[in-house]
Amino acid sequence: MRIPILKLHDYLLISVQVDLDDQTALQFQEDVLEKIHEEGSRGVVIDLTSVEMIDSFIAKVLGDVVDMSNLMGARVVLTGIQPAVAITLIDMGIALDEVPTALDLEQGLERLQLELEG
Amino acid sequence: MAETEVLKQLIGKRLLDNQQTLAEEIHQGFQDKHAIRYTRISADAVIQHAGTLIEKVGMELIGEGSSTRGMREWGRAFGTEAASLQLSADKAMLVVPVLRRVLYSRIRSVFQEEQGEFEAYFDIADTVNPMIDQAIYAFTQAYFESQESRFQDAQDEILELSVPVVPVTSDVAILPIIGSVDSDRSQQLMSQALEKSRELKLRTLILDLSGVHTIDTYVAQNLFQLNDALRISGVQVILCGLRPELVQTIVHLGISFDQLTVVNNLPQALAKTGLTVSDS
Numbered sequence: 183m184r185i186p187i188l189k190l191h192d193y194l195l196i197s198v199q200v201d202l203d204d205q206t207a208l209q210f211q212e213d214v215l216e217k218i219h220e221e222g223s224r225g226v227v228i229d230l231t232s233v234e235m236i237d238s239f240i241a242k243v244l245g246d247v248v249d250m251s252n253l254m255g256a257r258v259v260l261t262g263i264q265p266a267v268a269i270t271l272i273d274m275g276i277a278l279d280e281v282p283t284a285l286d287l288e289q290g291l292e293r294l295q296l297e298l299e300g
Numbered sequence: 301m302a303e304t305e306v307l308k309q310l311i312g313k314r315l316l317d318n319q320q321t322l323a324e325e326i327h328q329g330f331q332d333k334h335a336i337r338y339t340r341i342s343a344d345a346v347i348q349h350a351g352t353l354i355e356k357v358g359m360e361l362i363g364e365g366s367s368t369r370g371m372r373e374w375g376r377a378f379g380t381e382a383a384s385l386q387l388s389a390d391k392a393m394l395v396v397p398v399l400r401r402v403l404y405s406r407i408r409s410v411f412q413e414e415q416g417e418f419e420a421y422f423d424i425a426d427t428v429n430p431m432i433d434q435a436i437y438a439f440t441q442a443y444f445e446s447q448e449s450r451f452q453d454a455q456d457e458i459l460e461l462s463v464p465v466v467p468v469t470s471d472v473a474i475l476p477i478i479g480s481v482d483s484d485r486s487q488q489l490m491s492q493a494l495e496k497s498r499e500l501k502l503r504t505l506i507l508d509l510s511g512v513h514t515i516d517t518y519v520a521q522n523l524f525q526l527n528d529a530l531r532i533s534g535v536q537v538i539l540c541g542l543r544p545e546l547v548q549t550i551v552h553l554g555i556s557f558d559q560l561t562v563v564n565n566l567p568q569a570l571a572k573t574g575l576t577v578s579d580s
Contacts, residue, residue: 215544222565250547253557255540255564 185210187217193225193294194218194256195287199232207243214247218256225294226251229287231262236270245276257297259283261290304420311410311424312361315354315403322402323351329398340385346395349378353399357431361424368434375438382439383446392443396436403428459485463492471503472573474566478511486522493526497535505530506569510541520555527560537561540569 183206188195194217202210214226228247236244248258259282263271282297284290315322327347352374359365382392407424410416462485467473475493497505507523527537539562542550550557563569567577 211548212544215547218564219544222568224564224568246548246551249551250544253547253550253562254542254544255562255568 184213187213189221192223193227194223195227197229201233202236202240204239207240211243211247215250215254218251218254223256224298226256226258227261227287227290227294228258229261230264230267233267234264235266238274241270241274241276248281257294259290259293261286304423307410307414307416307420308361308424310414311407312358314406314410315358315361319351319354322354323347325402326350326395326398329402330395333398340387350395350399353435357403357428360431361427368431371431371434372438375435376442379439379442380446383443389443393436393439396432400432459488463489465493465496467500471501472575473500473502474506474508476508476511480514481512481519483518486519490522490526494529497530498533502535504536504538504573506538506540508541508566509539509546510543513543513545515546515549517553517555520550524559538563538569538572540565
């Protein structure tokens with residue numbers, strides 16, 4: 183099963199509704215990059231509100247998605263990170279100090295706009 | 301019973317006297333047996349080559365030849381010519397079995413006439429066969445050396461042509477990189493890009509990597525070096541068009557592109573220099 187990616191002007195919106203397994207996560211990574219490439223998107227909001235927990239592998243994949251998207255010229259904002267997920271990400275040393283985060287989708291988009299103008 | 305030396309002299313002389321006839325016979329056999337049609341080399345040229353070969357064998361047999369050196373010269377001359385005319389090597393070499401047949405038919409007739417001994421036959425063969433082998437070896441060597449050098453020239457040409465710096469305005473240019481970039485090529489890219497940036501007095505060079513599918517750490521290193529070198533010369537470098545698979549490789553290799561300016565595509569890169577592309 184693939185995670186749907188929605189396009190909104192220059193941005194991509196992704197709402198992860200399920201707990202990710204390895205294969206879904208990797209597929210997700212590929213899909214995001216492809217979409218950025220196709221649409222020339224400059225920003226991506228990944229909403230993780232429905233994700234209750236992630237393991238180290240998924241955390242790494244997420245971190246990589248951020249790096250890879252940056253390499254393609256797209257800024258990423260993560261939104262709706264749940265406490266358990268936050269702890270795993272910190273534990274894994276995923277450098278979230280460079281990754282903008284926000285509370286929800288709305289704030290995420292605002293943040294993106296700021297990022298892209300800055 | 302005639303002795304080896306006498307036989308050799310007779311055979312040698314027979315070959316030299318009938319050089320032209322034998323050459324034509326070879327040419328004929330070449331055509332008949334293998335249905336070779338000459339599109340790239342003339343029949344006369346083939347006959348001449350065959351004739352020279354007969355002459356060398358004949359001279360060797362009467363004791364006045366230059367032995368293997370002579371055959372090697374023949375092989376090299378014919379090989380280089382064949383390569384430059386782009387003759388097919390395997391077809392060209394089919395002349396050898398025909399030559400062997402013609403030579404040995406003459407050897408056989410002399411033996412019959414003079415009632416030569418069995419031992420003598422082996423002696424003759426020991427003289428003739430190595431010569432033919434040398435000729436084949438020299439031909440092949442020369443042919444393939446020729447091919448190699450032409451191939452190398454073509455490769456060099458490709459490298460030369462593969463750094464197209466396209467000026468967009470008086471101070472912005474685009475360098476589209478297409479195809480696989482190996483260490484040789486990335487060196488070329490670097491020096492050519494620097495050279496042309498200076499020539500064109502660029503303020504910005506946009507490297508479009510849409511045509512690149514894989515990258516290794518050496519090439520990435522070169523990109524950083526190019527960036528630094530250009531920066532020092534006062535040229536801004538913008539990377540664009542990185543493909544998903546390229547980006548995955550880069551992250552998996554742990555290379556950080558933080559020091560470089562990267563955007564998604566060409567229009568965005570141009571926008572960064574103040575140019576806009578409108579769809580109208």
